[in-house]
Amino acid sequence: MVLTPTNVAFIRSRTPYITKYQPLISARRSFHDYIRYPTADGRMIKLSVTSEKLIGVASSRGMRPYQEDAYTITSVHLPIEGLQYGLTRNFGISWNPGLRDLDLAGQLLFVGLYDGHGGQTVSHHLRDHLHPLFETADASEAPKLINWLKSYSGYFRRYKGGCLEELTRDAPSTQLLDMEARATLAFLMADYDVCQSPEMKRCGATASVAILHPLEIPHFPFFASEYQALTVAHCGDTRAILCSTETGKAFPMTEVHHADTRGEAARLRRIGTGLVTDSFGEARWMGAVANTRGLGDTDFKPFGVTPEPEVRRRILRNRDWAFLAMVSDGISSELTDDEICDLARGATNAREAADSILRFVEELGGEDNATVIIVPLSGWGQVRGPDRTADLRIYRLQQAGGSTRQRRM
Missing domain, CATH: 3.60.40 (Phosphatase 2c; domain 1)
Structure with missing residues (x-):
């Protein structure tokens, strides 16, 4: 054609x-x-x-006017x-x-x-x-x-x-x-x-x-x-x-599809530059789009x-x-992948695991729409190895105390 x-x-x-x-x-x-x-x-x-x-599913609109x-x-x-x-x-x-x-x-x-x-x-x-x-x-x-x-x-x-x-x-x-x-x-x-x-x-x-x-x-x-x-x-x-x-x-x-990540940067290179970094240090394609x-x-x-x-x-x-x-990015922008796994691993069921992840993000002061879905596989409840992010999570909660948590209450 x-x-x-x-x-x-x-x-x-x-x-x-x-x-x-x-x-x-x-x-x-x-x-x-x-x-x-x-x-x-x-x-x-x-x-x-x-x-x-x-x-298990847990979802919140955070501080946004709608979900x-x-x-x-x-x-x-x-x-x-x-x-x-x-x-x-x-x-x-x-x-x-x-x-x-x-x-x-x-x-x-x-x-x-x-x-x-x-x-x-x-x-x-x-x-x-x-x-x-x-x-x-x-x-x-x-x-x-x-x-x-x-x-x-x-x-x-x-x-x-x-x-x-x-x-x-x-x-x-x-x-x-x-x-x-x-x-x-x-x-x-x-x-x-x-x-x-x-x-x-x-x-x-x-x-x-x-x-x-x-x-x-x-x-x-x-x-x-x-x-x-x-x-x-x-x-x-x-x-x-x-x-x-x-x-x-x-x-x-x-993988995250932002214009400044390796794979997307290579894909977009053929049409020239369009990457703009805003005052918060976040990259935007054509000055407006976060995801390419x-x-x-x-x-x-x-x-x-x-x-x-x-x-x-x-x-x-x-x-x-x-x-x-x-x-969704309301979770992943606040937590690393390993923190997500460590928060879910000790739960008795999938809904409890999803809730624990969402509650932790809210305790950190997350304001974006946030959704977690946990699909159990046959290894559910059998996770071995240490909780590597436990100390980090305690420290992050201490740093987030005060104004951010009070604002959510």
Whole structure:
């Protein structure tokens, strides 16, 4: 497709492209607020993933007038063929669930955390619409989305699609999506909808999505499986962190996407300099944007702000990991990854762990919107190694005493 002023305007303004996704979501609603798994005696159990006994969540708007954080915890069903293709391509694993477990094998836990800026509309849109787009993502959408981003010119003038480029070479009917391509398509589809809405196009959101795929045959749920595949798709400065049972140390699954970090600085170098440091010493791209990857922020796309997620994958032996923590920047701007893990490790359940992290941030005087999600794995409660940040946390509380804590009371 040759881009001209006429068809660029058509790409940006056509409404059928937006409404095309909604019937797909409605017609194939296979996501649920529960997971299913079989018992030894052949019964099928449904367990709510929104139960505080299973996954812990704590959230506060801090001192802000309203809450811009949002989150989704649900189960999604993805095509078996694509899951098999991704495991073979990325890990060399041959995974065959068999006919008996075919339905359960496509059931994955989806946890999304969205941190809005400039308003709540984008983060709330992602809360409601990103997970079904993971299910309905199709290779045939890749060329349209690539051309849409190219229409912004500037940074995207020579955009070829990144990990989606190979989807433009063959007939869509012959293509399977691994988790990186599926996540990228879903993020771009969601971003397209955001950028067509007059209400949403002036604000934005960062996002971290974690998908847990148990690999046992017969099927076991994510908290009891011996091995599972973890995929994290990420834009911005929300965080996803694994806690090791052996050492108690944090293993980050995300990197912050600020213009002055190494990876983003290298990516943005081709369009020249746009980094401005404000009077507080904080870096802003084009003098306004903290995160150079995110959804929305339409006016800054020509300058390199992209909705393409950074996708990381890992095969977990579950007993090696106690939990997965996901936090918004209201938490990560106050605490290190190791402090987050140490605060959660002694809790009796996931909700208590999330609460302890949030309460500590409030004691330090944190004022931003703050959200914590704790997903227990089979190593829960078995963390060994010392609490390395205990003395540091005591010192920080002593320094934060007085005016900051009194202001919150």
